């Protein structure tokens with residue numbers, strides 16, 4: 001009981017902390033924020049249920065007025081901007097990523113990468129694109145193509161997520177939920 | 179931790195948090211239901227309120243991350259020859275954002291939390307409110323701890339490497355979060371656990 | 374059955390033996406626990422606090438099993454080596470009142486008692502302070518106050534002086550000496566347990582010596598000096 005509660009809370013804090021690291025070199029020379037990486041890690045390390053709850057807890061505290069999103073953003077306002085759909089997709093993304101991890105027999109780099117892409121990119125854009133379309137007043141197809149500029153960065157994050165998850169599984173055998 | 183609540187006390191701070199949130203919900207629905215020009219009036223409302231309450235500079239600063247988003251949407255509509263629709267969309271977004279920020283700025287975290295816990299009451303059989311409140315306190319406690327850890331680790335990295343920090347830093351703080359979760363679980367258990 | 378009993382207790386973690394054949398009956402008011410790094414001191418404390426279950430053997434604290442959390446909260450409190458692993462709340466007042474609330478005290482009353490305790494310690498201004506802004510010594514002190522508010526009969530202290538400067542250590546030591554509770558204090562430094570009633574020396578998971586400090590400490594000192602002088606650093 002205590003352990004799942006504290007893991008949920010600590011990973012919600014981890015998403016916030018990853019948003020505070022100013023610039024991580026993601027390997028392509030373009031510094032990007034690591035918060036979606038945190039969402040993917042919630043799924044790959046905590047599993048579907050606890051991963052989704054961690055992201056929900058993070059979003060709840062953000063909505064209550066804590067500046068936990070990268071760039072010090074927070075409050076209810078963040079759910080009214082064009083990126084609101086992405087935020088709403090986050091907990092579901094963590095859930096799907098975690099569920100896919102659950103199907104794997106062992107934690108492998110390729111498998112984790114695929115789970116992170118499916119959840120952290122597939123699901124996130126499934127919610128993010130309609131959000132853009134709604135707020136920007138644009139048809140879905142246009143919103144879809146418009147948001148493709150962010151995908152390469154997210155693919156890099158999925159790769160980092162896979163490396164980190166495998167390293168964590170090796171460092172703390174038995175703690176990664178797969 | 180710092181919250182986005184304004185430290186400058188205003189009359190709006192004394193209004194009930196639930197009332198403000200309900201008002202915000204009605205306001206946001208109306209923004210989307212009414213024709214485009216109304217959003218100009220919609221933006222005017224929080225603008226006038228912040229000017230009257232002396233919160234305007236603080237309120238305006240929160241728009242900073244939204245400006246580029248607005249510009250992109252305007253340019254996008256401009257290219258496809260739908261500039262008026264673009265202007266409406268941006269105005270509407272700014273109005274909803276501005277009103278929401280006004281509520282955030284004038285409501286204390288504890289009051290917000292009380293409304294949230296009240297809203298979450300139907301979930302009580304699955305997630306008891308006391309557990310939810312404890313989880314929230316833990317997050318607030320550990321964000322600065324993990325942020326400090328990330329900072330220390332990046333200093334340790336810089337002390338030994340000229341290259342920019344890469345994924346090993348993410349690994350290190352993820353591991354720190356996982357280990358801290360174990361320690362905190364134990365500390366909780368040592369003081370009676372969660373009911 | 375008063376005191377802490379360990380009957381032929383062994384503990385293995387992930388297949389590795391950590392503690393072996395521990396037989397103890399602890400009743401003294403001041404008990405010291407010494408041993409080298411990794412000898413199993415912390416693990417022994419965690420066993421008594423019910424944070425790990427023994428692989429074999431039986432532990433009882435004041436007649437009850439440590440798995441009976443309700444009873445244990447009144448009989449025993451544990452101060453972790455690292456305060457950052459112990460502090461659960463963002464503000465001092467929440468941290469202090471939590472334990473009382475866990476013991477069934479209503480929240481408002483718990484907070485009032487926490488405030489009184491802070492005032493009695495001359496630290497009323499800490500009430501709203503954020504826990505992460507306190508210094509290391511202050512955080513440790515906060516952890517101790519939180520434990521004392523719960524008023525357990527036994528206090529287990531894991532290397533309480535390890536991270537403190539000399540004046541802070543002296544102050545904490547005076548405070549601890551004056552407590553009516555029974556104390557078990559872990560240290561790797563013999564000087565810290567010199568005035569105890571009883572000293573346990575743990576080595577590789579076994580009790581190597583058990584008796585009054587005058588009997589245990591000279592041998593401990595001699596052996597530590599011998600190991601320190603040997604130039605093989607292989608077991609650092």
Ligand SMILES: Nc1ncnc2c1ncn2[C@@H]1O[C@H](COP(=O)(O)OP(=O)(O)O)[C@@H](O)[C@H]1O
Nearest residue numbers: 386387391408409410411412413414415416417
């Ligand atoms: N959770 C754990 N899993 C495996 N081994 C552990 C664990 N905790 C401690 N140990 C091992 O148990 C031994 C004793 O550790 P500990 O009780 O912390 O010693 P001390 O407090 O005397 O330094 C060490 O060798 C340590 O590596």
Ligand SMILES: [Mg+2]
Nearest residue numbers: 414415454531
């Ligand atoms: Mg130890």
